[in-house]
Amino acid sequence: MINKNLVRDHFNHGALYYDRYAKIQKKMAERLSALTKPEENLSLNEKNILDIGCGTGFMLLDLIKNYPASSITAVDLAPKMLEVCRNKFKLDNLQLVCGDIEEIPLKKKYGLIVSNAAFQWLNNLSQTLTKLYSALSTGGVLAFSVFGRQTFPELRFSYKKAADRLGLKKPLLAIESFPLQEDFKSLFPESRIRVEESIETEYYGSALDFLRAIKKIGAGNNVASQNILLLKEAMKIYDQEFKEEGKIKASYHCVYVVLKT
Numbered sequence: 099m100i101n102k103n104l105v106r107d108h109f110n111h112g113a114l115y116y117d118r119y120a121k122i123q124k125k126m127a128e129r130l131s132a133l134t135k136p137e138e139n140l141s142l143n144e145k146n147i148l149d150i151g152c153g154t155g156f157m158l159l160d161l162i163k164n165y166p167a168s169s170i171t172a173v174d175l176a177p178k179m180l181e182v183c184r185n186k187f188k189l190d191n192l193q194l195v196c197g198d199i200e201e202i203p204l205k206k207k208y209g210l211i212v213s214n215a216a217f218q219w220l221n222n223l224s225q226t227l228t229k230l231y232s233a234l235s236t237g238g239v240l241a242f243s244v245f246g247r248q249t250f251p252e253l254r255f256s257y258k259k260a261a262d263r264l265g266l267k268k269p270l271l272a273i274e275s276f277p278l279q280e281d282f283k284s285l286f287p288e289s290r291i292r293v294e295e296s297i298e299t300e301y302y303g304s305a306l307d308f309l310r311a312i313k314k315i316g317a318g319n320n321v322a323s324q325n326i327l328l329l330k331e332a333m334k335i336y337d338q339e340f341k342e343e344g345k346i347k348a349s350y351h352c353v354y355v356v357l358k359t
């Protein structure tokens with residue numbers, strides 16, 4: 099089970115650093131925006147738009163530009179993330195709501211529901227997707243990106259090797275319960291769902307720099323083990339095994355889903 103209080107606290111701390119460090123999430127937002135542009139012929143009734151886990155507003159930037167006549171609601175669990183949005187966007191047609199999307203009732207119908215890089219923090223993805231799908235108006239679209247199960251293979255390899263060396267049990271990292279395509283594909287008819295995926299690579303000075311960058315944006319509890327000895331050994335192995343031209347690499351599995359009613 100995901101501890102939502104911890105997620106909220108971490109993202110509250112990450113809010114100030116997020117725009118500087120969240121490079122992959124920015125790239126994902128660009129791709130998701132392209133998939134939900136009016137020119138994509140989604141035949142949307144885009145009067146009401148919902149952005150879930152809006153963070154500092156990577157998606158909002160494009161939604162505001164692409165849908166100037168729509169009323170946009172942005173939800174996030176972390177109040178500090180919403181504070182950043184409040185300072186960035188001063189618009190009458192934008193409503194910021196603090197809450198957990200798994201808990202809050204959706205009273206309106208939406209022509210477009212988007213979420214970038216947030217659904218890996220949900221306890222019950224299928225239940226939430228079903229709830230969101232039923233909040234779509236006729237012709238509506240639900241489009242989201244999420245980190246997939248093949249995220250950070252280098253880190254998982256390093257932990258496994260470190261655990262073997264130290265005679266410990268390999269820790270179960272949160273990345274190992276990131277969604278599989280089956281988690282959402284089976285819920286909807288094949289003709290209504292479009293899925294694409296990519297592997298994005300980011301480079302860091304060292305494994306520790308990588309971990310620090312993840313922690314800075316509030317996503318640290320996905321990657322760190324509580325056992326310091328194991329963590330140190332895994333970082334050593336990561337640096338040895340995955341260095342390319344003086345930098346270590348980290349691979350992100352990015353999954354994009356567009357669902358039509």
Ligand SMILES: C[S@@+](CC[C@H](N)C(=O)[O-])C[C@H]1O[C@@H](n2cnc3c(N)ncnc32)[C@H](O)[C@@H]1O
Pocket residue numbers: 105106109120123124127150151152153154155156157173174175176179197198199200213214215216219220317
């Ligand atoms: C990795 S950030 C992505 C932020 C933003 N969508 C972007 O494009 O950069 C994940 C965001 O989802 C929010 N979040 C996590 N779980 C949530 C939940 N259950 N309900 C609403 N927001 C949530 C976090 O507070 C955080 O701001």
